[in-house]
Amino acid sequence: MEKLTVLVVDDEKEIRDAIEIYLQNEGVEVIKAKDGMEALERIKQTEVHLIILDVMMPKLDGIAATYKIRVEKNIPIIMLSAKNEDTDKILGLQVGADDYVTKPFNPMELVARVKSQLRRYVSFGTYEDKQKVIDLHGLTVDIHAKAVAVNGESIKLTPIEYKIVELLSSHAGRVFSIHEIYEKVWKEPCYNAENTVAVHIRKIREKIEVDAKNPRYVKVVWGLGYKMEK
Amino acid sequence: MEKLTVLVVDDEKEIRDAIEIYLQNEGVEVIKAKDGMEALERIKQTEVHLIILDVMMPKLDGIAATYKIRVEKNIPIIMLSAKNEDTDKILGLQVGADDYVTKPFNPMELVARVKSQLRRYVSFGTYEDKQKVIDLHGLTVDIHAKAVAVNGESIKLTPIEYKIVELLSSHAGRVFSIHEIYEKVWKEPCYNAENTVAVHIRKIREKIEVDAKNPRYVKVVWGLGYKMEK
């Protein structure tokens, strides 16, 4: 199985480093963040499979961070809290963490919990590591390799083209408005950029369609947007 | 089997010598160091198969030493700690060890733990039986030896270069964005460090590619990141 990545979020460097060593020994990839804000950035940029989060942190505490993370992704979260902190309260709040460990903790126990959560997540969870390749009538999109092929023949797309194809393909059949496409791909508000998207669609068709004038894959839904044929 | 070597690190001479005698009786080679600094030097000079390390030491304490040792090699570490020392502190310091023994200890018990760890290490541990070697069209990455070779010829990489090669190679074909590479290798958020990664990529190519301008191994995927050719 592919290496899994755990994000460790704690404001104390010693704790971050300690946890890192333990987890690395178990063969998981570790990345670190020192507060909730930083954690949010990291999960946007890197694929993370589990988060270990201290409850008490500057910037964005564990509970608030959990909340925001859940909006983005549904990956397991293990919370760390000092024993003297109001554990009952934390538990009672049903913050949405999948497990809790109180500090000071036995390292082996934390490792065990991490492995248990990862096992659950991988085996039956929201996680599909299975190559992540979308296939639609001969159009193939490999999410990890960021590679597209038509009938086995690989197609060279530019970054924006690729992102559009990935977006449409991973929700084949669903119609995306030009605004939606722009916002999801560029990650900024769309303002007078409709034509820009259209030009990219044109280029994509040029590359993946047999006949760009009669597209089989990227279809327009007049007045509403574009979709990838399911 | 060849004779195995154990490094004993403790600031008290009596303890070092006592352990030495017990272990020599069991037929293992013993070398000694009186603090973490000295231990690091020894490891570089001699091939060591296990380390016995006191938690409390001058110069470089147990955890700091463990951390540094782990970066270099993944050999088993047994930690010694006094019972009367502040438990919480010890808990933190013990991090990263494979086993713990509290002082005063029963010599036979320590010997037993040493043998057990060595057995694990040698038989199926990190030693060399578990040959994790990645081979990609002549590029060879030995994960445990942290060694890279091209067509049998060994290549000398710096630590960061090695980590990047390992990351890309162990997921050959998968595209890693510069941010992802930075975060996974440096273990900290990437901001404005894109060019740093690029320079390292350059250096890597200089070393492992026949023609750095036309790389066969480390390929760029324009606008998305880098990948190792599968």
Place this chain on the structure above:
DNA sequence: AAAAAATATTAAGAAAGTTTTAAGAATTAA
């Protein structure tokens, strides 16, 4: 059928991303 609205096409200049060098900082070895 004509007008209006939405989408398609084209090409050239602008922008963004990558590669490469080199020099100075920082780290590590001796």
Place this chain on the structure above:
DNA sequence: TTAATTCTTAAAACTTTCTTAATATTTTTT
């Protein structure tokens, strides 16, 4: 300590991609 290696930063050259704007085409509405 000094020396050597490794890492980071900055700048420039270079490559690829994106955007813009003007125009054409298609579809819908009137």
